[in-house]
Amino acid sequence: MTRSADRNHDITRVAVSTVIFTVRRTGDAISLSLPLVRRTRDPHEGQWALPGGWLDISESLDAAASRTLAETTGLQPSYLEQLYAFGAVDRSPSRVVSIVYWALLRQDDVDAQVAAHAAAGDAPENVAWFDATDLPGLAFDHNDIVDYALWRLRNKVGYSRIAHGLLADEFTLAELREVYEAILRRRLDPANFRRQAEGSGTLIPTERFRTGSHRPARLYRYNRDVELADHGPLGVRA
């Protein structure tokens, strides 16, 4: 179409990468966690990087994100959402535009998928989980990508998506608040949080209660109508 394109189109490559967030509980502490893959070749051999790979000529961006995530980590989220395209000229030794996807995955789903691969003897190699807010220096611009994903998670993700992506089907408001505290990295006032969450229209109270060492706490589930409406025309087509 333009002279520069004729000269250059054969040396810009398209890759996909994926940021998978889950919450991990260690004793009383809850933290946001994501899987990384250790690179086994240059550039950045030996460094940790986001799961991903090259876009194949015959697959959509969404399919490439799912395939490369499964190939590198064995994980299969129920859906992946496109986050952003990163294309700085100097982000790789060769010119690479990376389309980045993200997903929220419940810890019990992660555990089940990891256990299934271990049982089948095809556990992925070179994968480890890291605290999302305390990462080592990653390959390429992947620290910047994680920072951007964390910012989007902190700013743009509503109650229903958090509940759907990171909690069991039914959860107490205290459990939901703990997840928010892990994401935001600060304590939230329980009464204020309850008022906002209940007023969001995205949570449905059940008649069931969590009992245990504390006084019984009502269980909630998220409102699927709200969640499904959030995908827009792309969701309908996908």
Place this chain on the structure above:
Amino acid sequence: MTRSADRNHDITRVAVSTVIFTVRRTGDAISLSLPLVRRTRDPHEGQWALPGGWLDISESLDAAASRTLAETTGLQPSYLEQLYAFGAVDRSPSRVVSIVYWALLRQDDVDAQVAAHAAAGDAPENVAWFDATDLPGLAFDHNDIVDYALWRLRNKVGYSRIAHGLLADEFTLAELREVYEAILRRRLDPANFRRQAEGSGTLIPTERFRTGSHRPARLYRYNRDVELADHGPLGVRA
């Protein structure tokens, strides 16, 4: 990295396209409008398409969006925001991943830029403005792209961004409501709209008033602190 990439990376190309929204007033009617460019070569010769072009090897995605928009339409928004990457396998005869940007542009800025190009004798050719909600069949998947941009505009754009992007520095709540009505394509209750807009924290009342045939209406300006905080880590780095 993978065999498929070695085989295929030389035939996936990266393009950028841009959706520019403005509001146009015709008499009492206000409508959402966007510029399209008539294609002068195959594929889809003669059809209208979004402004855009190929990514150059030596420019960032943001720079490519600005450059190709200026080359095809002469328009220079104060900023462009990345919207989404479209990469369906069959969206073009060859494999093309398009990174789509969008911007909101005030009508007076559009008029000033168009007039400047006319005066300089370098007015762009093959450009026309269309009602965003009543488009002809566009080249490639560009109708889908506009639908997605409209959906994002309807769902995700807050009071301050609308005010900043589509209105003059100072505006009445009725003017802001009219813009919302053009975007949402339905009438809004003035009292409810006033309550929500005033409660949003993104509008600042001034001590000035619009006078004319109606009773004086207070002028507002948008809260730049809120708007600037919305760009996240990418905005800070850019």
